Amino acid sequence: xxxxxxxxxxxxxxxxASAMRKPDAKFIAGGTNLLDLMKLEIETPAHxxxxxxxxxxxxxxxxxxxxxxxxxxxxxxxxxxxxxxxDYGVLSRALLAGASGQLRNMATTAGNLLQRTRCPYFxxxxxxxxxxxxxxxxxxxxxxxxxxxxxxASEACIATHPSDMAVAMRALxxxxxxxxxxxxxRTIPIAEFYRLPGDTxxxxxxxxxxxxxxxxxxxxxxxxxxxxxxxxxxxxYAFALVSVAAIVQRDGTGRVALGGVAHKPWRVEAAEAQMxxxxxxxxxxxxxxxxxTRQNAFKLALAERxxxxxLAEAKG
Amino acid sequence: xxxxxxxxxxxxKLLAGSAASIALTAAPSIVSAQVPAVEAAVADxxxxxxxxxxxNGAARGLxxxxxxxxxxxxxxxxxxxxxxxxxxxxxxxACTVIVGGRRINSCMTxxxxxxxxxxTTVEGLGTPxxxxxxxxxxxxxxxYQCGYCTPxxxxxxxxxxxxxxxxxPSHVSADLNxxxxxSNSELRERMSGNICRCGAYxxxxxxxxxxxxxxx
Numbered sequence: 001x002x003x004x005x006x007x008x009x010x011x012x013x014x015x016x017a018s019a020m021r022k023p024d025a026k027f028i029a030g031g032t033n034l035l036d037l038m039k040l041e042i043e044t045p046a047h048x049x050x051x052x053x054x055x056x057x058x059x060x061x062x063x064x065x066x067x068x069x070x071x072x073x074x075x076x077x078x079x080x081x082x083x084x085x086x087d088y089g090v091l092s093r094a095l096l097a098g099a100s101g102q103l104r105n106m107a108t109t110a111g112n113l114l115q116r117t118r119c120p121y122f123x124x125x126x127x128x129x130x131x132x133x134x135x136x137x138x139x140x141x142x143x144x145x146x147x148x149x150x151x152x153a154s155e156a157c158i159a160t161h162p163s164d165m166a167v168a169m170r171a172l173x174x175x176x177x178x179x180x181x182x183x184x185x186r187t188i189p190i191a192e193f194y195r196l197p198g199d200t201x202x203x204x205x206x207x208x209x210x211x212x213x214x215x216x217x218x219x220x221x222x223x224x225x226x227x228x229x230x231x232x233x234x235x236x237y238a239f240a241l242v243s244v245a246a247i248v249q250r251d252g253t254g255r256v257a258l259g260g261v262a263h264k265p266w267r268v269e270a271a272e273a274q275m276x277x278x279x280x281x282x283x284x285x286x287x288x289x290x291x292x293t294r295q296n297a298f299k300l301a302l303a304e305r306x307x308x309x310x311l312a313e314a315k316g
Numbered sequence: 317x318x319x320x321x322x323x324x325x326x327x328x329k330l331l332a333g334s335a336a337s338i339a340l341t342a343a344p345s346i347v348s349a350q351v352p353a354v355e356a357a358v359a360d361x362x363x364x365x366x367x368x369x370x371x372n373g374a375a376r377g378l379x380x381x382x383x384x385x386x387x388x389x390x391x392x393x394x395x396x397x398x399x400x401x402x403x404x405x406x407x408x409x410a411c412t413v414i415v416g417g418r419r420i421n422s423c424m425t426x427x428x429x430x431x432x433x434x435x436t437t438v439e440g441l442g443t444p445x446x447x448x449x450x451x452x453x454x455x456x457x458x459x460y461q462c463g464y465c466t467p468x469x470x471x472x473x474x475x476x477x478x479x480x481x482x483x484x485p486s487h488v489s490a491d492l493n494x495x496x497x498x499s500n501s502e503l504r505e506r507m508s509g510n511i512c513r514c515g516a517y518x519x520x521x522x523x524x525x526x527x528x529x530x531x532x
Contacts, residue, residue, distance in 0.1 A: 006365055006382035006428060032424045035385070036405050048382070050429055076418070080484040085492040096487040100509020101479065102472065103406060105418040106425060236487065236508035 157201030372440025
Protein backbone atom coordinates (compact mmCIF):
# COMPACT_ATOMS: atom_id res chain seq x y z
CA UNK A 1 0.00 0.00 0.00
CA UNK A 2 1.29 3.49 -0.87
CA UNK A 3 1.67 5.83 2.06
CA UNK A 4 -0.96 8.47 2.68
CA UNK A 5 -1.80 11.11 5.22
CA UNK A 6 -4.89 10.72 7.33
CA UNK A 7 -7.43 12.95 9.02
CA UNK A 8 -10.69 12.50 10.90
CA UNK A 9 -13.35 14.86 9.58
CA UNK A 10 -15.78 16.42 12.06
CA UNK A 11 -18.54 17.71 9.76
CA UNK A 12 -19.67 16.76 6.23
CA UNK A 13 -18.85 20.26 4.96
CA UNK A 14 -15.37 20.06 6.48
CA UNK A 15 -14.81 16.65 4.86
CA UNK A 16 -15.87 17.90 1.42
CA ALA A 17 -13.79 21.09 1.74
CA SER A 18 -10.75 19.06 2.74
CA ALA A 19 -11.24 16.83 -0.31
CA MET A 20 -11.23 19.90 -2.54
CA ARG A 21 -7.98 21.18 -0.99
CA LYS A 22 -6.28 17.82 -1.58
CA PRO A 23 -7.21 16.53 -5.04
CA ASP A 24 -5.66 13.10 -4.40
CA ALA A 25 -7.84 12.57 -1.32
CA LYS A 26 -10.45 9.86 -0.79
CA PHE A 27 -13.14 9.52 1.84
CA ILE A 28 -12.99 6.33 3.87
CA ALA A 29 -16.01 4.90 5.71
CA GLY A 30 -16.25 1.09 5.96
CA GLY A 31 -13.11 0.69 3.88
CA THR A 32 -14.10 -2.80 2.73
CA ASN A 33 -13.62 -1.96 -0.96
CA LEU A 34 -11.19 0.98 -0.83
CA LEU A 35 -8.56 -0.76 1.34
CA ASP A 36 -8.71 -3.85 -0.86
CA LEU A 37 -7.98 -1.64 -3.88
CA MET A 38 -5.29 0.32 -2.02
CA LYS A 39 -3.44 -2.88 -1.09
CA LEU A 40 -3.37 -3.76 -4.78
CA GLU A 41 -2.37 -0.17 -5.66
CA ILE A 42 -5.38 0.16 -7.94
CA GLU A 43 -6.41 3.08 -5.74
CA THR A 44 -3.49 5.25 -4.56
CA PRO A 45 -4.90 8.18 -2.60
CA ALA A 46 -2.33 10.55 -1.09
CA HIS A 47 -4.74 11.50 1.69
CA UNK A 48 -7.58 9.69 3.48
CA UNK A 49 -10.45 11.57 5.08
CA UNK A 50 -12.05 9.33 7.68
CA UNK A 51 -15.77 10.18 7.69
CA UNK A 52 -16.80 7.63 10.34
CA UNK A 53 -17.08 10.36 12.98
CA UNK A 54 -19.74 12.30 11.04
CA UNK A 55 -23.13 11.70 12.65
CA UNK A 56 -24.64 10.20 9.50
CA UNK A 57 -25.67 6.83 10.94
CA UNK A 58 -29.41 7.34 11.54
CA UNK A 59 -32.47 6.12 9.66
CA UNK A 60 -35.21 8.71 10.05
CA UNK A 61 -38.72 9.15 8.63
CA UNK A 62 -39.12 11.96 6.08
CA UNK A 63 -42.01 14.42 5.91
CA UNK A 64 -43.14 12.76 2.67
CA UNK A 65 -43.62 9.43 4.47
CA UNK A 66 -40.37 7.86 3.30
CA UNK A 67 -37.05 7.13 5.01
CA UNK A 68 -33.82 9.08 5.10
CA UNK A 69 -30.88 6.70 5.44
CA UNK A 70 -27.66 8.27 6.70
CA UNK A 71 -24.63 7.67 4.47
CA UNK A 72 -22.87 5.80 7.30
CA UNK A 73 -25.68 3.37 8.15
CA UNK A 74 -24.05 -0.05 7.96
CA UNK A 75 -25.47 -2.60 5.53
CA UNK A 76 -26.41 -4.93 8.43
CA UNK A 77 -28.35 -2.19 10.22
CA UNK A 78 -30.15 -1.08 7.08
CA UNK A 79 -31.18 -4.65 6.21
CA UNK A 80 -32.37 -5.28 9.77
CA UNK A 81 -34.29 -2.03 10.29
CA UNK A 82 -37.90 -3.00 11.01
CA UNK A 83 -39.31 -0.25 8.74
CA UNK A 84 -37.09 -1.33 5.85
CA UNK A 85 -38.02 -4.99 6.37
CA UNK A 86 -41.73 -4.15 6.43
CA ASP A 87 -42.02 -1.45 3.73
CA TYR A 88 -38.97 -1.87 1.50
CA GLY A 89 -38.43 -5.64 1.56
CA VAL A 90 -36.60 -5.61 -1.77
CA LEU A 91 -33.89 -3.47 -0.17
CA SER A 92 -33.45 -5.76 2.86
CA ARG A 93 -33.30 -8.78 0.57
CA ALA A 94 -30.76 -7.19 -1.78
CA LEU A 95 -28.48 -6.22 1.11
CA LEU A 96 -28.67 -9.67 2.66
CA ALA A 97 -27.80 -11.25 -0.69
CA GLY A 98 -24.53 -9.31 -0.82
CA ALA A 99 -21.08 -9.96 0.68
CA SER A 100 -20.63 -11.70 4.05
CA GLY A 101 -21.84 -10.94 7.57
CA GLN A 102 -18.45 -9.46 8.47
CA LEU A 103 -18.40 -7.15 5.44
CA ARG A 104 -22.03 -6.05 5.89
CA ASN A 105 -21.15 -5.02 9.45
CA MET A 106 -18.57 -2.55 8.12
CA ALA A 107 -19.87 -1.54 4.69
CA THR A 108 -21.92 1.66 4.59
CA THR A 109 -24.86 2.81 2.50
CA ALA A 110 -22.86 5.44 0.59
CA GLY A 111 -19.82 3.18 0.25
CA ASN A 112 -21.95 0.40 -1.18
CA LEU A 113 -23.23 2.77 -3.90
CA LEU A 114 -19.67 3.80 -4.74
CA GLN A 115 -17.98 0.40 -4.77
CA ARG A 116 -15.91 -0.35 -7.88
CA THR A 117 -16.40 -3.14 -10.38
CA ARG A 118 -15.02 -6.62 -9.65
CA CYS A 119 -13.93 -7.05 -13.31
CA PRO A 120 -10.81 -9.25 -13.06
CA TYR A 121 -9.01 -7.08 -15.64
CA PHE A 122 -9.64 -3.99 -13.51
CA UNK A 123 -8.10 -5.88 -10.58
CA UNK A 124 -5.05 -7.17 -12.49
CA UNK A 125 -2.61 -4.26 -12.80
CA UNK A 126 -0.70 -6.12 -15.53
CA UNK A 127 -3.72 -5.90 -17.84
CA UNK A 128 -4.97 -2.95 -19.81
CA UNK A 129 -8.07 -1.33 -18.33
CA UNK A 130 -9.62 1.99 -19.32
CA UNK A 131 -11.32 2.24 -15.95
CA UNK A 132 -8.07 1.83 -13.98
CA UNK A 133 -5.80 3.57 -16.48
CA UNK A 134 -7.74 5.71 -18.96
CA UNK A 135 -6.63 5.17 -22.56
CA UNK A 136 -4.85 1.87 -21.90
CA UNK A 137 -7.51 -0.29 -23.57
CA UNK A 138 -9.88 -2.98 -22.34
CA UNK A 139 -8.48 -6.47 -21.87
CA UNK A 140 -11.92 -7.83 -20.97
CA UNK A 141 -13.09 -7.29 -24.58
CA UNK A 142 -11.78 -10.41 -26.27
CA UNK A 143 -10.80 -11.87 -22.88
CA UNK A 144 -12.80 -14.00 -20.43
CA UNK A 145 -16.04 -12.06 -20.38
CA UNK A 146 -18.47 -14.50 -18.77
CA UNK A 147 -19.19 -12.10 -15.88
CA UNK A 148 -19.36 -8.93 -17.93
CA UNK A 149 -22.04 -6.53 -19.15
CA UNK A 150 -24.45 -7.54 -21.90
CA UNK A 151 -26.13 -4.17 -22.33
CA UNK A 152 -25.09 -0.50 -22.14
CA ALA A 153 -21.39 -1.35 -22.54
CA SER A 154 -18.99 0.44 -24.87
CA GLU A 155 -15.84 -0.18 -26.91
CA ALA A 156 -13.92 1.13 -23.90
CA CYS A 157 -15.42 -0.97 -21.08
CA ILE A 158 -17.71 -3.93 -20.50
CA ALA A 159 -17.53 -3.98 -16.69
CA THR A 160 -20.63 -4.44 -14.52
CA HIS A 161 -21.59 -2.63 -11.34
CA PRO A 162 -21.27 -5.15 -8.50
CA SER A 163 -23.78 -3.78 -5.95
CA ASP A 164 -26.96 -5.62 -5.01
CA MET A 165 -28.17 -2.75 -2.83
CA ALA A 166 -27.99 -0.25 -5.70
CA VAL A 167 -30.29 -2.43 -7.84
CA ALA A 168 -32.97 -2.31 -5.12
CA MET A 169 -32.40 1.43 -4.63
CA ARG A 170 -32.97 1.90 -8.38
CA ALA A 171 -36.24 -0.05 -8.25
CA LEU A 172 -37.32 2.03 -5.25
CA UNK A 173 -36.46 5.36 -6.96
CA UNK A 174 -34.12 6.42 -4.15
CA UNK A 175 -32.49 9.85 -4.07
CA UNK A 176 -28.86 10.54 -3.20
CA UNK A 177 -28.22 13.59 -0.97
CA UNK A 178 -24.79 15.21 -1.09
CA UNK A 179 -22.75 18.15 0.06
CA UNK A 180 -20.44 19.75 -2.48
CA UNK A 181 -16.89 20.84 -1.63
CA UNK A 182 -17.82 24.49 -2.24
CA UNK A 183 -20.63 24.23 0.32
CA UNK A 184 -24.07 23.71 -1.26
CA UNK A 185 -26.08 20.53 -0.86
CA ARG A 186 -28.01 18.83 -3.65
CA THR A 187 -30.10 15.75 -4.36
CA ILE A 188 -29.52 13.38 -7.24
CA PRO A 189 -32.20 10.87 -8.32
CA ILE A 190 -30.62 7.41 -8.41
CA ALA A 191 -31.66 7.20 -12.09
CA GLU A 192 -29.19 10.02 -12.78
CA PHE A 193 -26.49 8.93 -10.33
CA TYR A 194 -24.63 6.30 -12.36
CA ARG A 195 -23.08 6.82 -15.80
CA LEU A 196 -22.72 4.36 -18.63
CA PRO A 197 -19.05 3.74 -19.52
CA GLY A 198 -18.97 5.48 -22.91
CA ASP A 199 -15.38 6.51 -23.57
CA THR A 200 -14.79 7.61 -19.95
CA UNK A 201 -15.42 4.43 -17.92
CA UNK A 202 -13.25 5.76 -15.06
CA UNK A 203 -15.98 8.34 -14.31
CA UNK A 204 -18.68 6.18 -12.79
CA UNK A 205 -21.11 8.62 -11.20
CA UNK A 206 -22.36 12.16 -11.64
CA UNK A 207 -20.74 13.23 -8.35
CA UNK A 208 -18.25 16.04 -8.73
CA UNK A 209 -14.73 15.63 -7.30
CA UNK A 210 -14.84 15.98 -3.51
CA UNK A 211 -18.65 15.78 -3.33
CA UNK A 212 -19.72 13.77 -0.27
CA UNK A 213 -22.86 11.63 -0.01
CA UNK A 214 -24.67 12.44 3.24
CA UNK A 215 -27.83 10.32 2.87
CA UNK A 216 -29.98 8.19 0.61
CA UNK A 217 -33.69 8.92 0.75
CA UNK A 218 -36.47 6.45 -0.03
CA UNK A 219 -39.85 7.79 -1.18
CA UNK A 220 -43.12 6.78 0.49
CA UNK A 221 -43.59 2.98 0.42
CA UNK A 222 -45.25 1.70 -2.76
CA UNK A 223 -46.40 -1.63 -1.33
CA UNK A 224 -46.66 -4.61 -3.68
CA UNK A 225 -44.75 -7.86 -3.49
CA UNK A 226 -41.08 -7.03 -3.19
CA UNK A 227 -38.61 -9.64 -4.37
CA UNK A 228 -34.85 -9.74 -4.92
CA UNK A 229 -33.65 -12.82 -6.77
CA UNK A 230 -29.88 -13.23 -7.24
CA UNK A 231 -28.32 -15.91 -9.43
CA UNK A 232 -24.66 -16.62 -8.75
CA UNK A 233 -22.03 -19.33 -8.99
CA UNK A 234 -22.18 -20.12 -5.23
CA UNK A 235 -25.22 -20.17 -2.96
CA UNK A 236 -23.70 -17.46 -0.77
CA TYR A 237 -20.94 -14.83 -0.75
CA ALA A 238 -20.57 -14.32 -4.51
CA PHE A 239 -21.36 -11.53 -6.94
CA ALA A 240 -24.40 -11.80 -9.18
CA LEU A 241 -24.36 -13.24 -12.67
CA VAL A 242 -27.85 -11.81 -12.93
CA SER A 243 -30.11 -10.35 -10.27
CA VAL A 244 -33.67 -9.06 -10.38
CA ALA A 245 -35.19 -6.53 -8.01
CA ALA A 246 -38.94 -6.42 -8.49
CA ILE A 247 -41.94 -4.69 -6.98
CA VAL A 248 -45.11 -6.30 -8.31
CA GLN A 249 -48.60 -4.98 -7.60
CA ARG A 250 -51.74 -7.11 -7.41
CA ASP A 251 -52.73 -6.24 -10.99
CA GLY A 252 -49.38 -7.42 -12.34
CA THR A 253 -47.96 -3.95 -12.95
CA GLY A 254 -44.83 -2.82 -11.16
CA ARG A 255 -41.15 -2.08 -11.41
CA VAL A 256 -38.11 -4.14 -12.18
CA ALA A 257 -34.36 -3.42 -12.14
CA LEU A 258 -31.55 -5.83 -13.00
CA GLY A 259 -28.06 -6.30 -11.60
CA GLY A 260 -25.08 -8.09 -13.11
CA VAL A 261 -25.93 -7.09 -16.69
CA ALA A 262 -24.67 -3.52 -17.09
CA HIS A 263 -22.36 -0.77 -15.85
CA LYS A 264 -25.21 0.38 -13.61
CA PRO A 265 -28.46 -1.03 -12.22
CA TRP A 266 -30.48 -1.67 -15.39
CA ARG A 267 -34.04 -0.37 -15.49
CA VAL A 268 -36.07 0.39 -18.63
CA GLU A 269 -39.53 1.92 -18.20
CA ALA A 270 -40.81 0.57 -21.53
CA ALA A 271 -39.93 -2.90 -20.28
CA GLU A 272 -41.83 -2.40 -17.03
CA ALA A 273 -44.96 -1.57 -18.98
CA GLN A 274 -44.82 -5.16 -20.26
CA MET A 275 -44.86 -6.77 -16.80
CA UNK A 276 -48.49 -7.96 -17.03
CA UNK A 277 -47.53 -9.65 -20.33
CA UNK A 278 -44.84 -11.86 -18.80
CA UNK A 279 -41.09 -12.24 -18.62
CA UNK A 280 -40.40 -12.66 -22.32
CA UNK A 281 -42.04 -9.35 -23.21
CA UNK A 282 -40.19 -7.58 -20.39
CA UNK A 283 -36.82 -9.11 -21.31
CA UNK A 284 -37.22 -8.22 -24.99
CA UNK A 285 -37.43 -4.54 -24.11
CA UNK A 286 -34.83 -4.64 -21.32
CA UNK A 287 -32.31 -6.11 -23.74
CA UNK A 288 -33.42 -4.51 -27.01
CA UNK A 289 -29.94 -2.99 -27.42
CA UNK A 290 -27.98 -5.86 -25.87
CA UNK A 291 -24.60 -6.72 -27.34
CA UNK A 292 -23.41 -9.76 -25.41
CA THR A 293 -20.11 -11.51 -26.01
CA ARG A 294 -19.99 -15.18 -26.95
CA GLN A 295 -19.16 -15.99 -23.32
CA ASN A 296 -21.88 -14.01 -21.60
CA ALA A 297 -24.79 -14.38 -24.03
CA PHE A 298 -26.20 -16.90 -21.54
CA LYS A 299 -27.08 -13.95 -19.29
CA LEU A 300 -29.92 -12.96 -21.65
CA ALA A 301 -31.66 -16.30 -21.25
CA LEU A 302 -30.78 -16.40 -17.55
CA ALA A 303 -32.24 -12.93 -16.99
CA GLU A 304 -35.49 -13.85 -18.77
CA ARG A 305 -35.87 -17.03 -16.73
CA UNK A 306 -35.04 -15.22 -13.49
CA UNK A 307 -37.65 -12.60 -14.36
CA UNK A 308 -40.11 -15.42 -15.05
CA UNK A 309 -39.42 -16.99 -11.67
CA UNK A 310 -39.83 -13.64 -9.92
CA LEU A 311 -43.14 -12.84 -11.66
CA ALA A 312 -44.43 -16.33 -10.82
CA GLU A 313 -43.38 -15.91 -7.18
CA ALA A 314 -45.16 -12.54 -7.06
CA LYS A 315 -48.40 -14.15 -8.25
CA GLY A 316 -48.21 -17.09 -5.86
CA UNK B 317 6.47 -10.68 25.59
CA UNK B 318 7.83 -7.35 24.39
CA UNK B 319 5.69 -4.37 25.18
CA UNK B 320 7.01 -2.29 22.32
CA UNK B 321 6.99 -3.59 18.80
CA UNK B 322 10.09 -3.94 16.65
CA UNK B 323 7.95 -2.69 13.79
CA UNK B 324 6.87 0.50 15.45
CA UNK B 325 7.89 3.61 13.56
CA UNK B 326 9.15 6.69 15.24
CA UNK B 327 7.83 9.94 13.80
CA UNK B 328 11.33 11.36 13.68
CA LYS B 329 12.74 8.42 11.68
CA LEU B 330 9.97 8.53 9.14
CA LEU B 331 10.17 12.28 8.67
CA ALA B 332 13.96 12.17 8.41
CA GLY B 333 13.62 9.50 5.72
CA SER B 334 11.08 11.38 3.65
CA ALA B 335 12.92 14.70 3.94
CA ALA B 336 16.11 13.01 2.77
CA SER B 337 14.41 11.49 -0.26
CA ILE B 338 12.89 14.83 -1.24
CA ALA B 339 16.27 16.57 -0.89
CA LEU B 340 17.95 13.95 -3.08
CA THR B 341 15.53 14.44 -5.94
CA ALA B 342 15.80 18.23 -5.89
CA ALA B 343 18.27 19.79 -8.32
CA PRO B 344 21.30 21.29 -6.50
CA SER B 345 20.64 24.83 -7.75
CA ILE B 346 17.19 24.96 -6.14
CA VAL B 347 17.92 23.06 -2.92
CA SER B 348 18.20 26.17 -0.79
CA ALA B 349 15.00 27.59 -2.22
CA GLN B 350 13.17 24.30 -1.68
CA VAL B 351 14.08 23.76 1.95
CA PRO B 352 11.49 26.03 3.60
CA ALA B 353 8.73 24.60 1.37
CA VAL B 354 9.71 21.05 2.31
CA GLU B 355 9.63 21.89 6.01
CA ALA B 356 6.21 23.47 5.68
CA ALA B 357 4.87 20.42 3.88
CA VAL B 358 6.33 18.02 6.44
CA ALA B 359 4.81 19.95 9.34
CA ASP B 360 1.33 19.40 7.83
CA UNK B 361 1.79 15.66 7.36
CA UNK B 362 0.59 13.16 9.95
CA UNK B 363 3.16 10.48 9.22
CA UNK B 364 2.30 8.58 12.37
CA UNK B 365 -0.93 8.54 14.28
CA UNK B 366 -1.81 7.73 17.87
CA UNK B 367 -4.75 5.44 18.53
CA UNK B 368 -6.20 4.06 21.76
CA UNK B 369 -8.71 1.24 22.07
CA UNK B 370 -9.63 -1.59 24.39
CA UNK B 371 -8.43 -5.04 23.40
CA ASN B 372 -9.80 -8.00 25.33
CA GLY B 373 -10.67 -5.71 28.24
CA ALA B 374 -7.30 -3.93 28.46
CA ALA B 375 -6.68 -0.34 27.35
CA ARG B 376 -4.01 -0.20 24.66
CA GLY B 377 -2.35 2.78 23.02
CA LEU B 378 -0.32 2.60 19.81
CA UNK B 379 1.55 5.00 17.55
CA UNK B 380 1.13 3.74 14.03
CA UNK B 381 1.73 4.41 10.38
CA UNK B 382 -1.89 5.05 9.31
CA UNK B 383 -1.56 2.25 6.75
CA UNK B 384 -1.54 -0.32 9.57
CA UNK B 385 -4.63 -2.51 9.39
CA UNK B 386 -6.36 -3.52 12.59
CA UNK B 387 -5.13 -7.06 11.88
CA UNK B 388 -1.48 -5.98 11.69
CA UNK B 389 -1.88 -3.81 14.80
CA UNK B 390 -3.16 -6.82 16.74
CA UNK B 391 -0.59 -9.28 15.45
CA UNK B 392 2.58 -7.24 14.90
CA UNK B 393 2.21 -4.49 17.47
CA UNK B 394 0.24 -6.09 20.29
CA UNK B 395 1.57 -9.60 19.57
CA UNK B 396 -1.90 -11.11 19.73
CA UNK B 397 -1.23 -13.72 17.07
CA UNK B 398 -4.41 -15.73 17.59
CA UNK B 399 -6.08 -13.68 14.85
CA UNK B 400 -4.79 -14.97 11.51
CA UNK B 401 -3.93 -13.37 8.20
CA UNK B 402 -5.33 -15.48 5.39
CA UNK B 403 -6.08 -13.65 2.15
CA UNK B 404 -5.61 -10.10 3.55
CA UNK B 405 -8.44 -9.01 1.20
CA UNK B 406 -11.63 -9.64 3.16
CA UNK B 407 -12.44 -12.86 1.35
CA UNK B 408 -11.53 -15.66 3.76
CA UNK B 409 -12.60 -14.54 7.26
CA ALA B 410 -9.47 -15.86 9.06
CA CYS B 411 -8.93 -12.36 10.51
CA THR B 412 -12.43 -12.04 12.00
CA VAL B 413 -12.55 -10.18 15.32
CA ILE B 414 -15.44 -8.63 17.24
CA VAL B 415 -15.50 -4.81 17.42
CA GLY B 416 -18.22 -3.14 19.47
CA GLY B 417 -20.11 -6.45 19.52
CA ARG B 418 -19.99 -6.86 15.71
CA ARG B 419 -17.77 -9.28 13.80
CA ILE B 420 -15.62 -7.67 11.12
CA ASN B 421 -12.67 -8.54 8.88
CA SER B 422 -9.74 -6.95 10.73
CA CYS B 423 -7.67 -6.96 7.50
CA MET B 424 -10.09 -4.61 5.72
CA THR B 425 -10.03 -1.79 8.25
CA UNK B 426 -7.33 0.59 9.48
CA UNK B 427 -6.38 0.51 13.15
CA UNK B 428 -6.65 4.32 13.33
CA UNK B 429 -10.34 4.04 12.40
CA UNK B 430 -11.09 2.38 15.76
CA UNK B 431 -10.28 5.07 18.31
CA UNK B 432 -12.01 4.30 21.62
CA UNK B 433 -13.60 1.05 20.43
CA UNK B 434 -13.86 -2.34 22.19
CA UNK B 435 -12.10 -5.14 20.35
CA THR B 436 -12.35 -8.82 21.21
CA THR B 437 -10.02 -11.38 19.64
CA VAL B 438 -10.01 -15.14 20.11
CA GLU B 439 -7.59 -14.63 23.04
CA GLY B 440 -10.28 -12.56 24.77
CA LEU B 441 -13.02 -15.18 24.45
CA GLY B 442 -11.32 -17.79 26.64
CA THR B 443 -8.05 -19.42 27.65
CA PRO B 444 -6.87 -23.04 27.32
CA UNK B 445 -7.77 -23.52 30.99
CA UNK B 446 -11.05 -21.67 30.80
CA UNK B 447 -12.45 -22.00 27.31
CA UNK B 448 -15.42 -20.12 25.92
CA UNK B 449 -18.31 -22.56 25.25
CA UNK B 450 -17.75 -22.05 21.50
CA UNK B 451 -14.05 -22.96 21.82
CA UNK B 452 -14.96 -26.03 23.88
CA UNK B 453 -17.55 -27.10 21.29
CA UNK B 454 -15.06 -26.74 18.40
CA UNK B 455 -12.64 -29.00 20.32
CA UNK B 456 -15.33 -31.55 21.18
CA UNK B 457 -16.79 -31.70 17.67
CA UNK B 458 -13.52 -31.48 15.73
CA UNK B 459 -14.51 -28.20 14.11
CA TYR B 460 -11.16 -27.93 12.34
CA GLN B 461 -8.25 -29.82 10.81
CA CYS B 462 -5.23 -27.56 10.35
CA GLY B 463 -6.72 -24.92 12.66
CA TYR B 464 -5.62 -21.84 10.73
CA CYS B 465 -9.14 -20.53 10.08
CA THR B 466 -10.37 -21.57 13.55
CA PRO B 467 -9.89 -18.31 15.51
CA UNK B 468 -11.84 -16.47 12.80
CA UNK B 469 -14.49 -19.19 12.70
CA UNK B 470 -14.93 -19.04 16.47
CA UNK B 471 -15.14 -15.23 16.67
CA UNK B 472 -17.59 -15.27 13.77
CA UNK B 473 -19.70 -18.04 15.34
CA UNK B 474 -19.97 -16.24 18.69
CA UNK B 475 -21.15 -13.09 16.88
CA UNK B 476 -23.55 -15.07 14.65
CA UNK B 477 -25.46 -16.36 17.68
CA UNK B 478 -25.73 -12.78 18.97
CA UNK B 479 -27.00 -11.63 15.55
CA UNK B 480 -29.71 -14.30 15.56
CA UNK B 481 -30.64 -13.36 19.14
CA UNK B 482 -30.87 -9.69 18.05
CA UNK B 483 -33.31 -10.70 15.29
CA UNK B 484 -31.05 -9.73 12.36
CA PRO B 485 -32.38 -11.57 9.29
CA SER B 486 -30.25 -13.41 6.71
CA HIS B 487 -30.48 -14.25 3.01
CA VAL B 488 -32.15 -17.59 3.85
CA SER B 489 -34.66 -16.29 6.41
CA ALA B 490 -38.05 -17.22 4.92
CA ASP B 491 -39.93 -14.36 6.57
CA LEU B 492 -38.13 -11.02 6.91
CA ASN B 493 -40.53 -9.94 9.62
CA UNK B 494 -40.30 -13.04 11.84
CA UNK B 495 -37.50 -13.86 14.31
CA UNK B 496 -34.76 -15.83 12.50
CA UNK B 497 -34.56 -19.56 13.19
CA UNK B 498 -31.54 -21.43 14.54
CA SER B 499 -31.52 -23.85 11.61
CA ASN B 500 -28.54 -25.47 9.93
CA SER B 501 -29.17 -23.48 6.73
CA GLU B 502 -29.24 -20.20 8.72
CA LEU B 503 -25.92 -21.03 10.39
CA ARG B 504 -24.31 -22.03 7.09
CA GLU B 505 -25.47 -18.89 5.32
CA ARG B 506 -24.32 -16.65 8.17
CA MET B 507 -20.91 -18.38 8.33
CA SER B 508 -20.29 -18.13 4.55
CA GLY B 509 -17.67 -15.39 5.09
CA ASN B 510 -15.40 -17.87 6.88
CA ILE B 511 -13.65 -20.21 4.48
CA CYS B 512 -12.15 -23.51 5.73
CA ARG B 513 -9.60 -24.88 3.29
CA CYS B 514 -9.74 -28.27 5.06
CA GLY B 515 -13.51 -28.44 4.67
CA ALA B 516 -14.47 -28.95 8.31
CA TYR B 517 -17.79 -27.21 7.68
CA UNK B 518 -20.16 -29.91 8.92
CA UNK B 519 -18.36 -30.17 12.27
CA UNK B 520 -18.21 -26.38 12.55
CA UNK B 521 -21.98 -26.18 12.03
CA UNK B 522 -22.42 -28.94 14.61
CA UNK B 523 -20.31 -27.09 17.19
CA UNK B 524 -22.24 -23.85 16.68
CA UNK B 525 -25.60 -25.66 16.89
CA UNK B 526 -24.52 -27.30 20.10
CA UNK B 527 -23.67 -23.96 21.71
CA UNK B 528 -26.93 -22.52 20.41
CA UNK B 529 -28.68 -25.37 22.25
CA UNK B 530 -30.00 -27.21 19.27
CA UNK B 531 -28.63 -30.22 17.37
CA UNK B 532 -27.61 -29.58 13.74
